[in-house]
Amino acid sequence: MATLARAASVQPVPPRRSFRAGLLTAVLLLPASLWYLVLLVAPLAIVVVMSFGTPSRIGGFDPVFSLDNYSQAFERSTPFVTSLVMAVAGTVLCLLTALPLAYFIATRAGRRKSLLIVLLIVPFWTSFLIRTYAWLTILGPDGLAGFIGDFIGDPAFRILGTPAAVLLGLVYGYLPLMVFPIYVTMERMDRGLVEASKDLGAGRLATFRQITLPITLPGLITGSILVFIPLMGEYVIPAILGYGRVFLVGNQLVLQFLEARNWPEGAARAVVLILIMLVSVTFYVWFSNRGRKGREVSVL
Amino acid sequence: MSTTAGVAATPATRGRPQRDRFGRLVEGWLRGHTLLIYLFLYIPIIVVVVFSFNATDRRVTDWQGFSLRWYESVLSDTVVQGALLNSLIVATSTAIIATIFGTMAALGLQRAPRWFRTPFEALTFISIIVPEIVIALSTLVFFSSAFDVLNPLLDLRLRLGFQTIIAAHALFNISLVMLLVRARLSGMDRTHVEASYDLFATPWRTFRQITFPQLMPAIVAGGLLSFTFSFDDYVITTFVSGAGSTTLPLYVFGTIRKGVTPATNAVAAVMLLITLSVLLVGQFLVWRNARRAGQRGAQASVAGMIAEQSA
Numbered sequence: 359m360a361t362l363a364r365a366a367s368v369q370p371v372p373p374r375r376s377f378r379a380g381l382l383t384a385v386l387l388l389p390a391s392l393w394y395l396v397l398l399v400a401p402l403a404i405v406v407v408m409s410f411g412t413p414s415r416i417g418g419f420d421p422v423f424s425l426d427n428y429s430q431a432f433e434r435s436t437p438f439v440t441s442l443v444m445a446v447a448g449t450v451l452c453l454l455t456a457l458p459l460a461y462f463i464a465t466r467a468g469r470r471k472s473l474l475i476v477l478l479i480v481p482f483w484t485s486f487l488i489r490t491y492a493w494l495t496i497l498g499p500d501g502l503a504g505f506i507g508d509f510i511g512d513p514a515f516r517i518l519g520t521p522a523a524v525l526l527g528l529v530y531g532y533l534p535l536m537v538f539p540i541y542v543t544m545e546r547m548d549r550g551l552v553e554a555s556k557d558l559g560a561g562r563l564a565t566f567r568q569i570t571l572p573i574t575l576p577g578l579i580t581g582s583i584l585v586f587i588p589l590m591g592e593y594v595i596p597a598i599l600g601y602g603r604v605f606l607v608g609n610q611l612v613l614q615f616l617e618a619r620n621w622p623e624g625a626a627r628a629v630v631l632i633l634i635m636l637v638s639v640t641f642y643v644w645f646s647n648r649g650r651k652g653r654e655v656s657v658l
Numbered sequence: 659m660s661t662t663a664g665v666a667a668t669p670a671t672r673g674r675p676q677r678d679r680f681g682r683l684v685e686g687w688l689r690g691h692t693l694l695i696y697l698f699l700y701i702p703i704i705v706v707v708v709f710s711f712n713a714t715d716r717r718v719t720d721w722q723g724f725s726l727r728w729y730e731s732v733l734s735d736t737v738v739q740g741a742l743l744n745s746l747i748v749a750t751s752t753a754i755i756a757t758i759f760g761t762m763a764a765l766g767l768q769r770a771p772r773w774f775r776t777p778f779e780a781l782t783f784i785s786i787i788v789p790e791i792v793i794a795l796s797t798l799v800f801f802s803s804a805f806d807v808l809n810p811l812l813d814l815r816l817r818l819g820f821q822t823i824i825a826a827h828a829l830f831n832i833s834l835v836m837l838l839v840r841a842r843l844s845g846m847d848r849t850h851v852e853a854s855y856d857l858f859a860t861p862w863r864t865f866r867q868i869t870f871p872q873l874m875p876a877i878v879a880g881g882l883l884s885f886t887f888s889f890d891d892y893v894i895t896t897f898v899s900g901a902g903s904t905t906l907p908l909y910v911f912g913t914i915r916k917g918v919t920p921a922t923n924a925v926a927a928v929m930l931l932i933t934l935s936v937l938l939v940g941q942f943l944v945w946r947n948a949r950r951a952g953q954r955g956a957q958a959s960v961a962g963m964i965a966e967q968s969a
Contacts, residue, residue, distance in 0.1 A: 379769070386766025387778070389759040390832050394781040397829045401796035404803055459695050462688045474692075476941070481699050483883065484933045485890040487907050488926040492702030494918045495709060500719040530698065562684060583787075591789025594892055598914060608791050615795050615897065625799065628792055635789075 409625035419622045427626030438634065441607040444521065445589035448528035449536075452585050453578065455529065456536035460577075461570070463537075464544035475541070482534040490527055490598050497523055497599070519601040527595040532588060536581040543577030544570070579646050583639055590635055607631050703930065710923035718918050728924040738925060741909040745889055748820060748905055752827040752888035757881035759828070760835025761873070767836070768843060785833045794897035797826045801898060818900030826898050827888040834887070835880030842876035875944040882940035886933045 409427055411419040431438075463474045481489060495501055497517040507515035517523050547570070555565040593608030602609060607627065614624030709718050713725035732738050767775060785793075798818075805816045846869070854864040892907040899908065906929055913922045 383766050383769040386762045387770060387774070390763035390766075390836065391778065393759065393825075393829055393832055394778070394785065397797060397800070397825060398781060398785050398793075401793075401800035404799050405796045408799060455695065458688055458691045462692045466685075466688060474696075477696060478699070480934070480937060481703060483886050483937055484703070485907070485926075485929050487890065487892045487910060488706065488929055489702060491910065491914055491918075491922070491926060492706045494914070495705055495718055496702060498918070500717060530702070533695070533699075562681060587787055588789050591791045593791050594911075598911075608789075611791055611795055612896075615798060621799060624795065628795055632788070632792060 405625045405628055408622050409629045411622045411625075413620050413622050419625075427623045428630070430623055431627045431630050437605050437607045437610045438630065440605060441590055441592075441631075442634065442638075444524060444528065444604070444606060445586055445592075448525055448532070448589045449582050449586045451525065451529045452533050452536040453582060455533060456540055456581065457578075460537050460540035460544055460574075464541050464547075465549075475538075478534045478537055486531060487594060487598075490531065490595050493523070493527060493530070493599055494518065497526075518599060519603045521600070521604050523599040524596050524604045524606075527599040528589055528592065531592075531595060532585045535584040535588075539580040539584065540574055540577040543574045547573050575646065579643060582642065586642075587635055587639070591631060706923050707927045707930065710920060710927040712920050712923075714920060718920055718923065728920045729928075732921050732924045732928070738906075738909065741904050741906045742928075744820070744903055745906040748823050748827065748895075748903075749885045749889035751820075751824045752831055753881045753885040755824065755828045756831030756835050756884040757877060760832045760880055760884075761839050761877050763832065764836045764839035764843060767840065782833045782836060785829055786837075790830075790891075790893045793826070793829065794894040797822070797829075797894070798897040818898055819903045822898040822900070823895050823903060823905070824888075826894050827884075827891060831880075831884035831887060834883060835877070838876040838880040838883075839873055842873050846872050878943050879940055882936050886936050889933060889936075890929070 407421060408419050410423050410425070411421050412424055412426065414420045463471060467474050497503055499507075499516070503515055503517040506517075507513055551569050551573070552565055555569045560568065591608050592606060593612055596602070596604045596606045596609055597612075600606075611624055611627060611631075614620050614627070710728060711724050711726070712718065712721055713727060714720045714722040763778075767778065770778070801818060801822050808814055809816055850868045850872075851864055854868050859867070890907060891905075892911055895905050896908055896911070899905065906925070910922065910925055910929070913919070913925070
């Protein structure tokens with residue numbers, strides 16, 4: 359009877375605490391743990407240490423404690439501000455574009471649902487560099503810029519090299535990351551709630567605002583974070599579509615690490631970048647959850 | 659409660675025709691928006707591929723007829739050949755390492771105690787969420803410091819090259835494979851495993867005949883996604899590559915600075931073709947496996963697995 363009861367309560371993994379089982383677990387986890395320690399923890403730790411040091415010879419540093427690199431980073435803070443503005447604008451644009459798209463795929467696409475999702479993922483997993491490069495022709499003087507230039511009678515009209523071009527590239531590159539989480543939460547949503555809302559006489563807008571939106575909020579938050587973080591550190595898009603004139607933190611980091619070779623100063627900026635991302639994501643999550651609790655009450 | 663329902667019901671009945679028109683407008687807008695987004699996603703890719711067949715000598719957009727001359731000239735260029743070969747070496751090695759170690763980690767994590775699992779999961783999360791550029795620069799700093807210490811000490815000549823690119827690419831991809839395999843593990847039907855144990859199969863045999871075949875789609879998807887990630891990566895590669903390990907993305911980035919040419923379009927189209935065929939092969943393998951096992955639904959596609967994961 360006791361054995362039967364034990365057999366009935368199926369554990370996800372039979373707990374066998376033998377030495378051999380423990381050894382197997384350790385062996386299975388060893389390579390990945392080594393990778394994390396050597397190529398993630400150690401490098402980030404060195405960057406933090408280096409950010410307090412002073413540059414010595416090319417690419418090296420003296421491990422002292424100085425805040426000079428940080429005061430430099432704050433004195434020339436324009437790239438941080440530009441990055442923050444572009445990342446927020448890009449995230450908002452992605453959000454506004456992704457929301458109706460995800461809604462359509464989740465509720466209106468029917469049997470073509472998986473096809474539409476595959477069509478979103480395919481460009482996302484093909485070369486990022488090539489997809490960014492592709493816009494050079496379209497936005498260039500032989501493309502859209504020339505067309506608009508002819509139209510408004512200004513032959514010098516340019517799109518490439520402006521923040522608008524970079525913003526377009528950002529939305530183009532990261533839109534799928536916003537769509538997926540929103541789509542998944544909408545897909546899992548209980549459609550009965552929408553029916554109930556309509557039965558109670560609520561209109562489309564009211565139903566969307568009071569039922570669909572609050573339920574999909576976790577997806578919106580995940581999507582925004584997934585998009586915002588890479589946007590803050592983006593380098594390829596401003597380098598190609600912004601001609602380096604739209605100068606983001608990513609451009610500055612590449613400049614300092616690969617060209618100027620002032621590593622301690624670059625390290626300090628990298629640390630500041632990580633801190634900005636941590637603070638903004640924490641604040642964003644706190645802010646959205648606070649808003650959500652209030653709304654949950656009103657919905658129920 | 660009854661009052662709110664009453665108030666809401668009155669305009670609903672009175673304004674019906676208007677609401678229907680509004681409804682049709684919304685439906686139309688949703689359709690139009692979706693169509694526009696898909697055009698937005700695909701037109702640039704199509705433009706690159708189309709103009710790579712342009713016979714022109716001068717401006718890329720100046721259509722002079724269909725020709726394969728740029729493919730011929732690009733594919734016979736030894737620099738491009740070298741870069742393509744380097745890319746394939748890097749991507750294949752990364753995919754193999756990431757697939758094996760990522761799958762191992764997913765299986766091991768299932769059995770690991772909580773004190774280990776929590777920090778490990780945190781590191782997985784960090785390795786995926788930290789922007790590529792931060793990973794790239796910190797790995798460069800790490801390698802160069804490590805080589806500065808190790809080379810004179812052990813009389814080695816370690817330097818940046820294939821091994822550093824592969825090691826750095828593997829970090830993200832191990833996490834990716836692990837997440838995909840773990841998702842599959844958690845959604846797996848345990849009854850087969852229980853049955854296998856009841857029939858006195860050894861743990862190894864159970865793994866080989868029950869668990870592994872069920873994990874296969876996730877493992878294949880993880881491996882192929884690692885390949886395409888590594889094949890396409892620019893940021894990490896540019897930081898940790900050395901002399902002689904120029905990959906195709908590095909080559910393309912270099913030529914972009916000189917402007918758009920049909921030749922660059924041809925290289926770009928070749929890169930797109932390679933990643934697209936890898937994705938298609940993956941989708942086909944996963945689909946065939948799912949059909950054999952008689953499974954249906956989102957899990958049966960690579961795409962579905964990614965979509966599930968990103969939520």
